[in-house]
Amino acid sequence: MKSKVKRRFTLAAIITLMALTAILGFVFYQPLMVASGYSSKEICSGTFVSGMDPDQIYADMVKPEGAIRYINRLIHFDVNRDKHKVTTTIAGFYKTQAVYSKGIGCMLVHKPEDDHLAASADFITQIGPSNSQTPEIVGPAAIEPRNEQLSTALDRAFEEREQAPYIRTQAVVVVKDGEIVAERYASGIEADTPLLGFSATKSVTNALIGILVRQGKLTIDQPAPIAAWSNESDPRQRITIEELLRQTSGLALKQTSSGFDPASRMIFLERDMAGYAENAELVTTPGSQWAYTDGNYILLSRIIRDAVGGRASDVRQFAQRELFGLIGMNHVTLEFDATGTPNGAMSMLASARDWARFGLLYLNDGMSGTNRILPEGWVKFSTSQTLDTGYGAGFWINLTTSGNAPYGLPWGMPHVPHDAFFAMGNMGQQIVIVPSQQLVVVRLGMSHHPDGLIAGADRLVADVIAALKDDQQIQ
Incomplete structure (x- = not known):
């Protein structure tokens, strides 16, 4: 009798355990897939675009990020250098892959055909x-x-x-009066090493939109040209390009970087990132509330793609012809999803010098030499305050007391001149522009400590300004 009771108890325990495992697997499926996709994608980009050691990329970029540090022993990644591919699994499951192709960097593989798509003529275009x-x-x-x-x-x-x-600082470049006056690189990083800008890429998307405005193909106050919103009864039809730039679209694309959030799903689980974003519901009146999300800039990226021809190759040619080539950015990789939409929210790699050249474009009011790249007034528009935040329209502005900044970071840099503005990305990517000092300071790295984030940028720029002031006094 006792034996039968014991067997029944054991069977019930097994069934309960299996049920709990299934429930937990369902609940945590998305964040675990996001963690796997993040690992595959960033190790791929770091290895094949930046030329860094994949184990070091994992240690510095992946392992410390969010909740990944709690499951890192379960993560396994494999780098296939012959096929230019990175595969990641978690506890043997949650498999993701990213594949590299010259010119477009790394792309997550969602379907078997994506493996070959990356090498197709649509994606690979020779850039002059x-x-x-x-x-x-x-x-x-x-x-x-x-x-x-x-x-x-x-x-x-x-x-x-x-x-x-x-802190893991990788590169610092200081440009004063149009010339580099100091630069330094970590071991293994060179002056021409492309480094990931994360969300500093949003500022590049701002530039590409600005160019289309200068060309008369877009206006900032027009409704965003998104076919899914074209029905007059759709309230999203009222969302303008400016509201996407200013992160005030009102779309339900919350970003917490937890893996559970819609923005994480969009970037790492969806084959068509913009297709996912355009299906988001409207939760607040456009223009009324600020909510930072990659989703707005993915939608802008789709608008750019469609405005210049509709293909990844068209975007690459447009960006090279109208921006990168004109300002001398020679080591740039803008990455795409499988539909040919650039990830203009967080996935451009460029050398520290190239990021400095980009900063100079905005320091010089959108001019590069005698060429007007951005429309007159575009820099002023991009750095004008949005609501009560420290955000402009694709750039952060140096307001240290407004509202509550995301992710527990301060809005600005209290020890840097008030007129400064900056492109900023995860893990301490900073392109700081200080017009009153005719100064651009670039700091790139893989930081997980405040001394490598905005607080570190505040100290660095303040130190640089003091050092250059002392230098001028000595002269």
Whole structure:
């Protein structure tokens, strides 16, 4: 009798355990797939675009990110250098793959045909040499700091902690009066190494939209040209391009970077990122509330794609001809989804010098040499305050007391001049533009400590300004 009761108890326990496992598998399916997709995609880009060691990328970029640190022992990734592919699994499940192709970087594979799509003629287009007429900001050799104080400023930026979370500064470039006056790179990083900008990519999307406005193909106050919203009864039809730029669209595309949120799903689980974003419901009146999300910039990316021809190759040619080539950005990789839409929210890689050239474009009011790249007034528009935030329209502005900033970060940099504005990305990507100082400071890295995030950028830029001021007084 006892034996039968024991068997029944054991069977019930097994059934209960299986049910709990199924429920947990269902609940955590999305965040685990997001974690797997993030691992595949970023290791792929870091390995095949930036040329870095994949184990180091995992240690610095993937393992410390969010809740991944709690499951990192379950994550396994494989880098196939012959097929230019990265495959990730978690506990043997939740498999994702990312494939690299020259010119478009890495793309997550959602269907078997995506493997071959990345190598198709639609994606691979030969890009001609730079047609820049901009004065060169530096020669081929790395520029040593021009004075001891500037050298000390860079020393502080590269100081590392003895234990996690680490700062992991990869590159710093300082441009004063149009010329590089100091630069430094971590071991394994060169002046031409493309580095991921994360959400600093949104500022590049701002530029591409600006160019289309200058060309008369778009206006900022027009309803966003998205076919899914074309029905007059659809309230989303009222969303303008400006509201997408300013993160005030009102769409239900919440971004928490938890893996559970719609924005994470869009980037790492959806084959058609913009298709997913355009199906989001409207939850607040457009223009009334600020809510930061990659979704708005994915929709802008689709608008750019459709405006220039509809294919990935059209986007690459447009960006090279109208932006990168004109300002001398020679080491750029803009990445795409499988539908040919660029990930203009968070996935462009460029060398630190190229990010500095991009900053100079905005420092010089959208001019590059004698070429007007951006419309007159575009920089002022892009850096004008949105509601009560420290955000403009694709750039952050140096307001340190407005509202509540996302992710627990301060809006601005209290020790830097008020007129500064900046492109900013996850893990401490900063392109800081200070018009009153004729200064651009680029800081790139894989940081998980405040000293590598906006607080670190505040200290770095303040140190640089003080060092250059002392230098001028000595001269």
